[in-house]
Amino acid sequence: MTKSCTIALDAMGGDNAPRVVVNGANIARQRHPDVEFLMFGREAEVMPLLERKSKLLESSRLVHTEDVVRGDEKPATAIRSGRASSMRRAIDAIRDDAAAAAVSAGNTGALMGMAKLALKTMPGISRPAIASYFPTMRGETVMLDLGANVQCDARNLVDFAVMGGACARTLLGVPEPSYALLNVGSEETKGHEQLHEAARILRNVPLPGRFEGFVEGDDIPKGTVDVVVTDGFTGNVALKTAEGTAKLVNEYIRRTFRSSLLAGLGYLLARPALGKLRRRIDPRRYNGAMLVGLNGIVVKSHGGTDALGFANAISVAIDMVQHGFIDQIRAEAQRVSESPCEPRAAAL
């Protein structure tokens, strides 16, 4: 299944780099035996780990880089002074045609900033965004933007819908995804002007799939639509609120099972089924946020994930390469900008 391709890895990004990166690459190699890795990082730290995985070593090339972008570094500083960092070199590898995609578990702001600088925003797209997908009542839903753009205008939101559609086709395998704008009510008069304007445009542009208007916060976990479009501020708050709430409910349930002998016994009996549930909603399974709208595929792994989580982020990148993600967005963005209801025209 897997076509041959090379994935660039920032071996120094994330809380437990380079260990998690190398071990994650090793898991990904077993899943995708034809994929090769181009790793960037400190040779003295990475090579000893690589040498312990002989097959991974065979399908990997390590380029020594001394500089590392710190997790708490200001993006502006990292972008300016990190030109020789493992993160930047992994992104540059896409631009230089040495890799088909890059994966990093490092500083999100720096990664997006460097990717914009090195790869440039795709023609026809006003702003790149961060997208991810997660479990819902009905299956899975893609949401974007998750934090790249704190304030967005109608044009940005329309572009996010275009890119979110490509994410849903690529990752969820939905050929004609349904999409909607996140709002505080489903009535047309709700929310602010940018949302109304974006809705007017999305009702008229010829995107593959169905535009469903507005959805509300609870429609995200319900899975009402395949793609939820929102600004980066709201998307980031919604994503983190959902993650935190899932943890809260889990914690309540854990306490409940420990609250009495009978409940504890019940837990023991239900344990295999609960284990299956835990795997189903395991955040590592959904690790790998896509930086979309760039001339290249960049995937951000959670900084604190383990090897399995990092392997999943690599799989997201490979999926995007194999589904021709960039060409899909390019074609859609062109169709939208050529349509008579093109955002700028409609805004006049």
Added chain:
Amino acid sequence: MTKSCTIALDAMGGDNAPRVVVNGANIARQRHPDVEFLMFGREAEVMPLLERKSKLLESSRLVHTEDVVRGDEKPATAIRSGRASSMRRAIDAIRDDAAAAAVSAGNTGALMGMAKLALKTMPGISRPAIASYFPTMRGETVMLDLGANVQCDARNLVDFAVMGGACARTLLGVPEPSYALLNVGSEETKGHEQLHEAARILRNVPLPGRFEGFVEGDDIPKGTVDVVVTDGFTGNVALKTAEGTAKLVNEYIRRTFRSSLLAGLGYLLARPALGKLRRRIDPRRYNGAMLVGLNGIVVKSHGGTDALGFANAISVAIDMVQHGFIDQIRAEAQRVSESPCEPRAAAL
């Protein structure tokens, strides 16, 4: 404990009015035997229900009103044409000193609009907001605004902090609550200008309690602070996302227990403990959103709640009356506006 007071009820508001309202008042009467009710609604529908509860009938007075604000009515229309509606009359009862507070399960937008018109915004407060409280990892947290103001400036957010503090003191019994602004990161540079400006002011105004800067979405369910301050758009999305996610996790767990015989048996054993948990996180327990920043106490019940939920909304109103909620906010708003870092001065 309960001082004598009169609560005005919109007997016609909500999906199952007037039944839920009358039955809810009956539960509240048992909890607060000294409270009296002033109900507004269609006599032919309400009186037969009241007559079945002789003790409630004794402590209630019913004023016949023919007009009802529909749940799907546009707030502007309802405000214009609903001057004789049960909702408006219940609010007017506060203004006319016939009641200490009003409770309605009807149309939120209409309720807020009518309340602003009849009661006026409190001096020193730039805009009223909707606040509620819910369970967290640490206890309970108040959040506002939950949807009254789609766009907010720094001054609005500062006022929300003042009012949220009064909610925490009243409902959570925390004398010096901690509060924070909801943002996409805890670093000072994150988010938009209104948030930075609000943070600058809140660091300097002499509010009782501790201003903790910025928190993120996952800090809401974590219970990192007692009061989470945000604009009505973000707050509404966060609240609904949290509610939806809690339902999703519950549904996953329900399916899990049905997935095998062993898991089903485990459920039977754990059922009493799980029942306790269900009561702990029962949304009816947290029913009753406060419309704050008005010259009067107005509480909004969920439209779809039952009698127990409606009784809880009445209890919230009684709590606010007994804790001198209005005087608390008035005093704080005055202190903030007299402080040298008063929002408008600081914005120069």
